[in-house]
Amino acid sequence: MEGFRVLVVDDELDFLETIVKRLQRRKVDVIGVESGKAALELLEQQQFDVVILDVRMPGMDGLDTLKEMKRKAPLMEVIMLTGHASVESGMQGMQLGAFDYVMKPASINDLLEKIKQAYERKRLHEKKVRDVP
Amino acid sequence: MERTDYRKLYWKIITTTLTFSLVPLFALGATIYYQFRVSYTAKIMESLRTLTENRRNAIDLFFEERVSQLYTLAYTQSLDQLRDEKYLDQVFTLMQSRSKSFVDIGIIDRDGTHVTYVGPYNLAGVNYKNESWFHEVMLRGVYISDVFMGFRKYPHFIIAVLRREGDRSWILRATIDTEIFDAMVKAAQVGKRGDAYVVNREGILQTAPRFAGHLLGKIESPHTSQFSGIHVEEMQMNGETALFSTTWLKNKDWMLVIKEDPSQELTPLFEARYMMIGIIGLGVLVIVLGTVFVSRATVGQLIQSDREKAMLDASLVQSGKMAALGKLAAGIAHEVNNPLAVIKEKVGWMMDLLSEEDISQSENFKEFDDAVHKIDQHVERAKKVTHRLLGFARRMEPIKDKVDVNKLVDETIDFLENEAHYRNIVIQPEYHADLPTTLSDSSQLQQVVLNILNNAIDAIGKNGQIDVKTDYSVKDEQIVITISDNGPGIPNDQLDRIFDPFFTTKEVGMGTGLGLSISYTIVDKLGGRILVSSEVGKGTTFTIYLPVIRQEKA
Numbered sequence: 001m002e003g004f005r006v007l008v009v010d011d012e013l014d015f016l017e018t019i020v021k022r023l024q025r026r027k028v029d030v031i032g033v034e035s036g037k038a039a040l041e042l043l044e045q046q047q048f049d050v051v052i053l054d055v056r057m058p059g060m061d062g063l064d065t066l067k068e069m070k071r072k073a074p075l076m077e078v079i080m081l082t083g084h085a086s087v088e089s090g091m092q093g094m095q096l097g098a099f100d101y102v103m104k105p106a107s108i109n110d111l112l113e114k115i116k117q118a119y120e121r122k123r124l125h126e127k128k129v130r131d132v133p
Numbered sequence: 134m135e136r137t138d139y140r141k142l143y144w145k146i147i148t149t150t151l152t153f154s155l156v157p158l159f160a161l162g163a164t165i166y167y168q169f170r171v172s173y174t175a176k177i178m179e180s181l182r183t184l185t186e187n188r189r190n191a192i193d194l195f196f197e198e199r200v201s202q203l204y205t206l207a208y209t210q211s212l213d214q215l216r217d218e219k220y221l222d223q224v225f226t227l228m229q230s231r232s233k234s235f236v237d238i239g240i241i242d243r244d245g246t247h248v249t250y251v252g253p254y255n256l257a258g259v260n261y262k263n264e265s266w267f268h269e270v271m272l273r274g275v276y277i278s279d280v281f282m283g284f285r286k287y288p289h290f291i292i293a294v295l296r297r298e299g300d301r302s303w304i305l306r307a308t309i310d311t312e313i314f315d316a317m318v319k320a321a322q323v324g325k326r327g328d329a330y331v332v333n334r335e336g337i338l339q340t341a342p343r344f345a346g347h348l349l350g351k352i353e354s355p356h357t358s359q360f361s362g363i364h365v366e367e368m369q370m371n372g373e374t375a376l377f378s379t380t381w382l383k384n385k386d387w388m389l390v391i392k393e394d395p396s397q398e399l400t401p402l403f404e405a406r407y408m409m410i411g412i413i414g415l416g417v418l419v420i421v422l423g424t425v426f427v428s429r430a431t432v433g434q435l436i437q438s439d440r441e442k443a444m445l446d447a448s449l450v451q452s453g454k455m456a457a458l459g460k461l462a463a464g465i466a467h468e469v470n471n472p473l474a475v476i477k478e479k480v481g482w483m484m485d486l487l488s489e490e491d492i493s494q495s496e497n498f499k500e501f502d503d504a505v506h507k508i509d510q511h512v513e514r515a516k517k518v519t520h521r522l523l524g525f526a527r528r529m530e531p532i533k534d535k536v537d538v539n540k541l542v543d544e545t546i547d548f549l550e551n552e553a554h555y556r557n558i559v560i561q562p563e564y565h566a567d568l569p570t571t572l573s574d575s576s577q578l579q580q581v582v583l584n585i586l587n588n589a590i591d592a593i594g595k596n597g598q599i600d601v602k603t604d605y606s607v608k609d610e611q612i613v614i615t616i617s618d619n620g621p622g623i624p625n626d627q628l629d630r631i632f633d634p635f636f637t638t639k640e641v642g643m644g645t646g647l648g649l650s651i652s653y654t655i656v657d658k659l660g661g662r663i664l665v666s667s668e669v670g671k672g673t674t675f676t677i678y679l680p681v682i683r684q685e686k687a
Contacts, residue, residue, distance in 0.1 A: 012471055018478035025485050056467075083470035103523075105474035105516050108481050 004049035006030040009039040011057040036065030055082040077118035146428040185378040196384040207296040207305040236308040326394030466519040533572040572682040584648040592620035614677040622669040
């Protein structure tokens with residue numbers, strides 16, 4: 001579980017705190033922020049490998065945040081987290097470059113599995129980018 | 134529309150159509166008949182007029198001939214010559230040899246004494262001085278009498294001519310046989326009921342009519358005043374209506390009357406009338422039948438289309454209801470999902486903490502652990518509900534595969550066989566042998582069949598039968614899947630609501646009430662229809678209609 005950094009973005013503080021605690025307990029290097037804006041600001045200073053992003057948030061919503069993130073860090077993988085399990089918003093997220101989407105409430109193990117898969121893909125992408133002379 | 138409204142409409146169409154077709158028909162019929170009647174009557178009257186004219190001319194000629202014969206005789210012979218009975222007899226015999234109309238002949242002197250007489254009666258020496266005709270002839274020079282019985286007791290009339298010979302004047306008088314005159318008039322008696330006779334000014338018959346009376350009898354005369362020309366008119370006389378043609382003779386103030394029975398003369402007219410009534414009656418019959426047929430067909434069509442529209446409306450209402458409820462469900466599910474997520478994370482965190490060793494030593498550890506796992510379990514249950522709700526609201530386009538419905542149904546039955554067997558329920562399939570494949574979403578369709586079969590099994594409970602039948606309607610290009618159970622049936626008040634989301638008759642926690650509404654939505658998206666019919670105590674039948682789609686639309 002070492003070597004990669006995860007950012008969780010969700011406006012629901014109770015959810016955010018707990019998921020961060022639980023992921024940390026599973027040895028994931030994770031930081032939580034409560035808005036898209038805060039996440040983008042943090043990205044200015046730090047680098048993350050995988051972002052878990054809630055779709056529905058007040059102010060800047062998940063899809064807008066996703067677009068901005070992909071602009072800043074194209075190789076960073078994003079997993080959409082949605083209580084609004086409509087395929088449209090999930091698909092829209094995928095089209096915008098998200099790795100996958102997970103429906104709330106999600107089991108921690110499923111989520112962890114998705115995070116790992118996302119990190120794998122990111123590493124693969126980075127390798128490809130490096131291999132290109 | 135109500136039943137009575139359809140009836141009203143039906144009658145309205147019928148009365149309107151009948152009015153617009155029968156009124157012209159009757160008008161046409163009446164006009165044609167009237168025109169025909171007018172021209173036909175005119176023709177009959179014309180022919181009657183011609184007949185009368187000919188008869189009158191003939192009679193006039195007859196009189197003229199007799200008068201001129203006598204004139205010729207009187208003015209070519211002197212009194213002295215004719216006074217000789219032998220000579221007069223010679224002349225009379227000569228006259229009779231040419232015409233039998235003279236019965237006798239005589240010479241009367243200015244004193245009224247019958248000087249000479251030739252004929253069958255012994256009239257010589259009779260004095261006519263006081264007879265009115267004697268004065269008449271002395272005054273006018275010529276005289277034709279009415280028919281009378283006279284001394285002879287035999288109907289006759291006389292023609293007398295005055296001859297002024299120097300200072301003497303004498304009268305040549307002849308008797309005319311009425312039979313010849315009668316025969317001339319009677320020749321105009323046509324038809325079975327026609328009549329012809331001659332009356333004088335006083336209405337005394339001068340010839341024997343066929344029906345109206347006897348010679349010298351009084352008869353009701355159509356006209357008493359003299360007129361010129363011929364009158365043809367329809368008149369009521371002696372209780373019967375007849376056509377009367379009347380004209381006055383030229384040489385005598387007698388009127389020729391020719392009567393024709395209109396019922397006989399107008400027979401062709403009546404025939405035409407009956408024919409017309411027949412044709413119109415037939416026409417009316419045809420129109421009435423046609424109108425009834427067309428009206429019935431029209432109203433039937435209307436009822437049919439109204440019924441279809443009502444069904445369409447009902448299904449649109451159901452679709453609309455589905456869409457609205459779908460949105461609502463999605464909204465609720467989303468709002469519930471967020472707190473569920475928090476609960477799940479909190480519980481997860483508690484479970485994480487409980488797994489630490491030192492806590493596991495505490496005396497209430499098992500109670501905590503139990504409670505926390507129960508919470509997690511029930512969050513999972515709630516999650517299932519919300520996710521199904523979202524699935525229901527999901528507007529996912531169905532995938533189109535070639536689907537063999539028989540195979541699909543068979544697989545679904547296989548899937549439930551164990552459950553059914555355990556409950557002693559027989560699932561009896563009956564597959565249509567030549568069912569075409571259709572482009573559809575097999576997994577969604579399977580879900581529909583599964584839902585309905587599941588419901589059927591739940592409805593029966595134990596010991597029963599479910600008939601599953603596939604059929605193909607060539608006419609509508611439809612595959613029909615019929616699933617009938619012999620369960621308790623659904624009461625009417627619930628039947629309307631069974632496709633509504635969250636409507637369930639199952640125990641709390643046993644059903645979400647979404648199965649049938651999801652099935653409905655799926656079948657609707659696949660272009661089909663799902664219908665239900667149920668009878669309490671007998672069972673329930675679900676019928677799924679699927680369009681046969683052979684090729685993906687471009």
